[in-house]
Amino acid sequence: MPELPFTLDQLRILKAIAAQGSFKKAADLLYVTQPAVSLQIQNLEKQLEITIFDRGGRKALLTEAGRLLLEYCERILNQCDEACKAIEDLNSLKGGTLVIGASQTTGTYLMPRMIGLFRQKYPDVSVRLQVHSTRRTGWSVANGQIDLAIIGGQLPGDLENLLQVIPYATDELALVLPSKHPLSNKKEVLKEDLYKLNFVTLDSQSTTRKVVDKLLKDSGLEIQRLKIEMELNSLEAIKNAVQSGLGASFLPVVSIERELAAGTIHKAFIADLEVKRELKLITNPSRYTSRASEVFKKNILPQFASLESPLKNI
Amino acid sequence: MPELPFTLDQLRILKAIAAQGSFKKAADLLYVTQPAVSLQIQNLEKQLEITIFDRGGRKALLTEAGRLLLEYCERILNQCDEACKAIEDLNSLKGGTLVIGASQTTGTYLMPRMIGLFRQKYPDVSVRLQVHSTRRTGWSVANGQIDLAIIGGQLPGDLENLLQVIPYATDELALVLPSKHPLSNKKEVLKEDLYKLNFVTLDSQSTTRKVVDKLLKDSGLEIQRLKIEMELNSLEAIKNAVQSGLGASFLPVVSIERELAAGTIHKAFIADLEVKRELKLITNPSRYTSRASEVFKKNILPQFASLESPLKNI
DNA sequence: AGTCTCCATAAATTTTAATTATTCAAATAA
């Protein structure tokens, strides 16, 4: 590693003298005294073993070496200014990238709206959405590949206390029926009715499926008595299956808003059962938080938060 | 004038850490202690209001802002290195330009050889030769447009004591005759013989002409008695005229070497007269002396110097 | 748990840079 033979301050002084044609004027311009300027240039000349200025007459004139150095000087100082600007832009969210993680469900039905809102406010920050399993998403947050993530399931225990997990909204997992199903006419269904239904479910690897199973079990249902007609690995496929009358399912309400509005699918109310899960924001507290990530958490997410979410208090 | 938000040292440290992945290793690399590195990065982060490194785990990882800054950092440091190299080259004569002034005579017959020798030794220094009148050459040296000059005449009085004038060689102004001229057979001619000759001379503006006139006058000749056949403004033209038998002339020996060797022109020895002028190096002592100029004066010129020249003692 | 590595922090020291005051030299003006 070679020593640096000059400092940016010296270059700045050099540039000022060259522009002003005088040590004194340069000193005034830089708000320092004239000897400060003289000494710095002397140091510079000593270190580079060159003479930079001809101080003969009234004006300080550049020597050949001086002109050469000045060229580089201007280039270097310009680069410095540019660097500053780029950093400022990053600070003021006029640049940079926000990397968001999400599970299949949140990534498909929730994130597009959130990201849309964010981009509307900060059009100069580019956003990258990575949809992966809850597990993998968690790890990405842990090792910094992802700035923040929204998940609907449970993190592996080891990650749970490594990361900051903030529930910000509840997502109902609604019992949905084909619109021409007999139960669709009832005002509400009972737990017992569930055993009579054929279910189309997500495959058992899925986080959402696990959540549903756990919630049903916790509320006293014997899930092994539920009849599973088929297992699919896509919510869209399940929605189609339900609409075709193949069976019932528990689906996140966020994923069926359009179908409910169109009436092609029926959402049943269960008298004595509420299947709800929490949507959580996960971040890595032991890592640097980008300004964009900060803003997303503070300004965007609360607009999607339930009333009881801690985010509402920010 | 904006303040500089960082120093080159900080950038150097940043680069080292990024390369080594560790504050400590960077410190070792730069031969400083680890806290020095830590503090500088902290200052940098404070001044730019960004976080540059994620110091969570075993390795120090760049944040987004850090990566951005590093890009500029590398560019800036590269420019610095380049600047150093350019300066070094200039110091070691691997670049730069030497501007030499000369009068017509020296410029035509002497400088090409000198410059040839210089370029042979320092092929990376480009040389610019400016041939002008002695007067104009003198002024160019005075105001720094020319690094050094070789002249054969007298400088205007005001320049004389402003510039450094070093006689480095004597140049004989030989009496030359057509080879078939009757006097060419004599071993030597006398002053008196000059009055019988027809002269072809430089025009009266020329420095060389003035020098010749002055020298002849000083040695007791009545120059108005000398018959001037014609006045030309080019040495080459005069040489041709002499070779064609049109008359005699006083010419610098340096300008007729080829013709003497070929025998197409005759150089007469005058018994009681030596017409010699001094060739002088002129420089401006109150101005910066480039390395190239220094070297030219110390290494090249002495090879063309007469024994009694002060340059021989360097 | 224990050890090791790495980074942060604090206090002291050293180094560097800036200021004030003064001198010197050249350019301008009387």
Place this chain on the structure above:
DNA sequence: TTATTTGAATAATTAAAATTTATGGAGACT
């Protein structure tokens, strides 16, 4: 010419900044 002004160099002092030594704490590896 001499006096005055202006710009730069120098010296001594003061102020600021970076570096070091010493120490503490947190995470990683055994």
